[in-house]
Amino acid sequence: MKRIVIDPVTRIEGHAKITIHLDDAGQVTSTQFHVTQVRGFEKFVEGRPFYEMPGITARICGICPISHLMASAKACDAIMAVRIPPAAAWLRELIHCGQFVQSHALSFFHLSAPDLLLGMDSDPARRNVLGLAAKHPELAQDGIALRKFGQRIIEAVAGERVHPSGIVPGGIGQPLDPEIREEILMGLAPARDIARKTLQLFKGTLDQFADEVAHFGAMETMYAGLVDAAGALHLYDGAIRFQDAGGAVVQTVAAERYADAIGEAALRDTYLKAPYFKPRGYPGGIYRVGPLARLNVADHLGTPAADAELAEYRQRFGRVVASSFHYHYARLIEIVYALERIRILLDTPGILDTHVRARASVNALEGIGVAEAPRGILIHHYKVDEQGAMKWANLVIATGHNNLAINRSVEQVSKRYVHGDKLEEGMLNRVSAVVRAYDPCLSCSTHASGLTPLRIELLDAGGRLLDEIAT
Amino acid sequence: MPQKRSIRIDGELVQVARGETILDAARAAGRTIPTLCHFDGLRNSGACRLCIVEVSGSNRLLPACTTPAEDGMAVTTSSPKLTAYRRMTIELLLAERNHLCSVCVSNGHCELQALATSIGVTSVRFRYRYPALPVDQSHERYVLDHNRCVLCSRCVRVCAELEGAHVWDFMSRGIQLRVVSDLDQPWAEALACTNCGKCVQACPTGALVEKGRAVEEMAKRCSQVAQVAMKRGAPR
Numbered sequence: 001m002k003r004i005v006i007d008p009v010t011r012i013e014g015h016a017k018i019t020i021h022l023d024d025a026g027q028v029t030s031t032q033f034h035v036t037q038v039r040g041f042e043k044f045v046e047g048r049p050f051y052e053m054p055g056i057t058a059r060i061c062g063i064c065p066i067s068h069l070m071a072s073a074k075a076c077d078a079i080m081a082v083r084i085p086p087a088a089a090w091l092r093e094l095i096h097c098g099q100f101v102q103s104h105a106l107s108f109f110h111l112s113a114p115d116l117l118l119g120m121d122s123d124p125a126r127r128n129v130l131g132l133a134a135k136h137p138e139l140a141q142d143g144i145a146l147r148k149f150g151q152r153i154i155e156a157v158a159g160e161r162v163h164p165s166g167i168v169p170g171g172i173g174q175p176l177d178p179e180i181r182e183e184i185l186m187g188l189a190p191a192r193d194i195a196r197k198t199l200q201l202f203k204g205t206l207d208q209f210a211d212e213v214a215h216f217g218a219m220e221t222m223y224a225g226l227v228d229a230a231g232a233l234h235l236y237d238g239a240i241r242f243q244d245a246g247g248a249v250v251q252t253v254a255a256e257r258y259a260d261a262i263g264e265a266a267l268r269d270t271y272l273k274a275p276y277f278k279p280r281g282y283p284g285g286i287y288r289v290g291p292l293a294r295l296n297v298a299d300h301l302g303t304p305a306a307d308a309e310l311a312e313y314r315q316r317f318g319r320v321v322a323s324s325f326h327y328h329y330a331r332l333i334e335i336v337y338a339l340e341r342i343r344i345l346l347d348t349p350g351i352l353d354t355h356v357r358a359r360a361s362v363n364a365l366e367g368i369g370v371a372e373a374p375r376g377i378l379i380h381h382y383k384v385d386e387q388g389a390m391k392w393a394n395l396v397i398a399t400g401h402n403n404l405a406i407n408r409s410v411e412q413v414s415k416r417y418v419h420g421d422k423l424e425e426g427m428l429n430r431v432s433a434v435v436r437a438y439d440p441c442l443s444c445s446t447h448a449s450g451l452t453p454l455r456i457e458l459l460d461a462g463g464r465l466l467d468e469i470a471t
Numbered sequence: 472m473p474q475k476r477s478i479r480i481d482g483e484l485v486q487v488a489r490g491e492t493i494l495d496a497a498r499a500a501g502r503t504i505p506t507l508c509h510f511d512g513l514r515n516s517g518a519c520r521l522c523i524v525e526v527s528g529s530n531r532l533l534p535a536c537t538t539p540a541e542d543g544m545a546v547t548t549s550s551p552k553l554t555a556y557r558r559m560t561i562e563l564l565l566a567e568r569n570h571l572c573s574v575c576v577s578n579g580h581c582e583l584q585a586l587a588t589s590i591g592v593t594s595v596r597f598r599y600r601y602p603a604l605p606v607d608q609s610h611e612r613y614v615l616d617h618n619r620c621v622l623c624s625r626c627v628r629v630c631a632e633l634e635g636a637h638v639w640d641f642m643s644r645g646i647q648l649r650v651v652s653d654l655d656q657p658w659a660e661a662l663a664c665t666n667c668g669k670c671v672q673a674c675p676t677g678a679l680v681e682k683g684r685a686v687e688e689m690a691k692r693c694s695q696v697a698q699v700a701m702k703r704g705a706p707r
Binding site for chain 1: 573574576578603605606608609611614682683684685686687688
């Protein structure tokens with residue numbers, strides 16, 4: 001038996017490695033996706049005043065701090081037992097949509113486009129955003145522009161681009177400035193053009209990836225995502241809907257009842273826990289979250305252009321899209337959706353209301369906040385004492401939900417592309433690329449820090465290292 | 472007739488009244504000496520050592536806030552040596568407890584942070600101690616976070632001298648030193664406390680804060696408390 005280890009996995013957020021075991025004939029027998037850091041946020045927040053939690057937990061991540069701010073602020077709202085002013089809820093969703101635009105743009109243009117547009121087997125030295133800029137300068141610029149637009153919304157409405165201070169327990173720090181509203185409206189048209197153009201380009205490349213589509217996590221799992229009362233996609237609020245592989249709704253739970261449906265298994269060899277759908281047990285309760293899952297569970301998206309794209313997407317791949325390769329496609333459709341939502345929110349009468357914050361102290365000793373992070377459902381669950389000091393926290397992170405699915409996808413891709421005892425860069429890049437499709441945020445998922453690489457090792461039956469590649 | 476004292480501040484001749492300090496003289500000369508524990512209108516304690524100056528004829532660095540100005544003194548308020556010591560003092564304060572600005576309610580409104588920036592502290596060469604100190608959240612309106620306290624004693628003095636309640640004082644010695652309310656009772660049980668909040672407004676960091684302020688939201692109203700203290704007359 002031989003073993004290949006990919007350590008570190010590159011172009012992802014956080015640290016991970018992959019181990020691939022081969023039998024004596026050089027065939028893949030098993031694989032394991034490991035997340036190699038632990039951070040301990042849940043422990044060291046104990047004793048802090050609960051209203052500091054949004055500021056503290058936002059530091060879990062520099063890519064999606066907004067998701068943590070949302071889930072955390074909502075958990076704090078629940079502890080205060082307040083109904084936040086309508087304008088505050090709209091502004092939170094506006095900021096959240098800004099984040100989806102920037103985070104999805106980062107995932108697609110900066111992290112995955114090098115694989116998709118330069119080729120899985122292209123020269124690894126150039127298979128990065130700089131290589132992309134050299135070959136497709138306009139596309140790279142579009143990616144940067146789209147990301148900038150999303151970041152600007154966050155900065156203008158919440159205070160800062162990364163780790164903004166304007167999302168607070170009870171609402172939002174500042175009302176929306178009418179000039180900022182105008183500025184964002186002005187920026188929408190060019191952003192929409194980029195999103196539309198990129199979708200067209202991506203759709204045109206899909207035929208080249210028929211083999212990847214068939215093997216990148218093309219599997220039967222359940223799916224989970226937030227939907228509103230009408231069954232439409234909702235990024236900021238809603239109930240958690242679980243759907244089976246055939247498309248039937250299995251269960252819809254109110255966000256605060258998440259523990260009824262979601263169990264968490266602790267695994268050997270990785271710091272990342274593996275959530276599963278409780279009624280089906282572990283590991284049978286495997287489900288996926290994130291763009292692919294959201295587009296599967298939602299009846300519709302609720303905005304015209306995105307719904308038109310969704311119709312075409314479902315026409316091509318069916319009502320339930322099973323290949324994780326299509327996370328990319330779903331992500332691009334969600335950018336279209338987020339841009340449309342931004343327009344709708346800015347046109348909502350009352351968006352400029354100056355009452356944007358409810359104030360209260362501790363009125364409930366427990367609070368749960370749930371929102372869709374770009375990578376999937378994010379849950380913050382807090383318990384406090386009567387003075388408001390944190391006694392306990394549980395954070396269920398988007399990437400965690402996908403842990404089982406990423407593992408299974410890595411196995412599927414390895415079995416398809418990895419053979420023998422000599423590593424080829426292109427084959428290992430596919431193993432990394434399937435991880436990238438999920439846009440995992442590992443620093444979030446183990447609440448870990450630092451650089452963002454992935455490494456693959458090949459070991460023989462005796463555990464001897466045969467070959468090694470850092471991708 | 473008040474007796475005047477003549478001293479030189481960075482070479483400039485300044486006249487000050489008897490009883491005034493080097494800090495008073497420097498301010499009269501338009502010089503800025505960094506201070507942290509000093510609070511206008513309250514007695515000086517000389518606790519933080521940031522206002523150290525060089526005085527000719529003395530081989531020690533002296534705190535400007537507690538050293539009386541004397542005839543013929545020649546004082547240097549700024550030099551590479553002073554900057555090096557002041558920077559080290561700030562670094563030691565930062566290393567002693569937990570001053571992670573990014574998640575502090577006083578981020579952007581903190582005197583320690585502002586001093587560190589102005590003195591050029593870009594890194595701390597000492598190992599952070601990260602003690603796990605308690606946070607007293609018992610009071611209905613205010614919070615005491617020992618992790619952010621620099622032991623400047625401004626709360627102790629403003630409560631004793633201005634409010635006249637003397638709720639706060641120090642307990643223990645050395646590294647164990649910490650501020651306590653009413654002989655180490657939870658703040659909510661401190662019978663002497665009038666809930667006036669002067670200690671909160673006088674606190675230079677995020678140690679004493681208003682409850683419910685999220686990260687970056689705790690801007691203090693130091694100058695208003697100082698104005699009241701000044702109107703009361705010079706501290707004796």
